[in-house]
Amino acid sequence: MRFICVLAHPEPASFTASLARHGMKALEQSGHSVDLVDLYAIGFDPISDRRNFVAAANPDRFDQQDEERHAAATGGFSTELQLEMDRLAACDVLVLQFPIWWLGMPAIMKGWIDRVFAIGRTYGGGRWFDRGLMRGKLAMLAVTIGGTEQAYSECGIYGPALDMLRPINHGILGFCGFDVVEPFLAYAPARKGDQERDEIFAEYAGRLRHIERAPRLPMLHSDDYEHFVLKTSRHEATRAA
Template identity: 55%
Template sequence: MRVLIVFAHAEPSSFNGALLRAGVAALLAAGHEVQVSDLYAMGFDPVSDRRNFVTVANPDRLGQQAEEAYASANNGFVPALQAEMDKLAWCDVLVFQFPIWWLGLPAILKGWVDRVFAVGRAYGGGRWFEGGFFAGKRAMCAVSLGGLEDVYSDSGVYAPIEDVLFPIHRGIFGFTGFSVIAPFAVYGPGRIDATAREAYLERYVERLLTLETAPLLEWK
């Protein structure tokens, strides 16, 4: 399978960095194709505005979605975005790997979505959900959290991780046609011992190697 991992952690020696290295090595060793968009290493610019385009539909007033539709029809995205769009089109499975920040995506990854998931390339023209551009592909979040699992439960101060990730699962992946794989979550990597961290690394490798068959989330 072809796997695109969009990675949003600035520190290579972090636990996220260790997860990424173990996962990529295992996928390649098993004969899969892997591309990694390491957003901090790339210096990815997360701000979405006219800098997305080399084309201009309306110079007087910026309508972001109208400019995106025009750029899609006229090959008008800047090369840095076109390259990410090409990776999306290439992959069978998309993985967002990131630490949860304020119960959501770090800004650099949110900005990647804002800019790369453009009208005419990821949605629009009646193409969404099951009829979306990415129908037939799978997507998964691989997250780390500062909190332990009890915090992310029905009796905790937050909600189960599937609920926390609903805007990403349904609003980003599902909306654009991806089938959504149950998330992989690492709770409190800085608060557990080396044995527990090693177990997480092994489970992550196992999950990445079974992305094509891992259980999917469903909505009514």
Template identity: 40%
Template sequence: MKVLVVHAHPEPQSFCAALKTTAVNVLRDAGNEVEVSDLYAMGFNPVASADDFGTRANAGYCVYALEQRHGFANGTIRSDIKVELEKLMRCDLLILNFPLFWFSTPAILKGWIDRILVSGPVYGGMRFYDRGGLRGKRAIVSLTLGGQARMFASDGIHGPLEGMLRPLLQGTLAYIGLDVLEPFVAWHVPYVANEVRLEYLAAWRNRLSSLAMEPPLSFPSLDNFDESLRPLNGRT
């Protein structure tokens, strides 16, 4: 299996980085090919702009998704996008590893999503959800946060974490065709004892060894909708 780990934490000594290293070691030890995109270490540019394209489909007005298609088809998309896109397209498993910032991903990871999920090869037209460009591949999110699990219960102060992650899990990963697994969450990380962190790492190692057997989360299927995207017979 080919694995791409996209890691987004500014501190190399962080516990989040330990999750990344654990994933790399466990998966490589199991005989998998693992590539890592450490976004901060790479100095990855997160800003999607017209500068991402050489020759333009429309030099006077930049519709980013259309320029992505044109740049990909004509080989004029920026080299850093091309390199990351090639990693993404050849992987069987994508791991996004990051700390929760303001109920969301760090900006550098959002920028990777904006720039690397290229319209054309990854999605476009009616090629989304189970018809997306990355169908047949799997994805898992591993994240750290400062809050306690009870704060994210259904009656907790913040509400379920799943709601905060929906733009990522459904609107991004499932949308492009990936089979999305249940996230791995390390709670209250800055404040727990080292023994708890070691327990998190042990649990992460166990998850990694069984990812191929896990059922994915359920998201919409285009088979349940007609050509105008209305539900068939009331099914969703």
């Protein structure tokens, strides 16, 4: 399978970056191909604005989604974004690898999504969830968390980690049509010794090698989304599709 691993960490010697390297090595040894997008290493610019495009559909007022529709129809994305979009289109599995920063992803990762997940490329046209443009691809979050597992449990101060990650798993990945597998979570790496870290690396390698067998997160279906969220009738939704 073709993996794309998007890594957001400023320090190559960090636990997060080491985890990414162990995962990539395991995949390559198993005969998979891996495309690493190391966002800090390539100096990815997370700011989304007119520079996303080579031309303007409307030079007077910037509306990102309108410009994305135009660029999708005319091949008008910047070279930098087109490269990332092509990588995404070619992959079977997307892995987003990052440390939790303020209960979410680092800004550089969010910027990659803001810019690369363009309407007309990863979503749009009334196609979402099981009819989404990314259907047929798997996605997984690989996340390091400073706090303990207890702090991210039902009775912990932050609540369950899956709830924290829900906007990414469901609102972004599932919405675009990815089949989303359970995230790989590594808690409190700073408190772990070498042996425990090695065990996490081995567990992660196993998870990636057998990602097709990993449990999938339950996801909304497009019919339910249209019926309960957009409030269109099932009849209208079927006609629109």
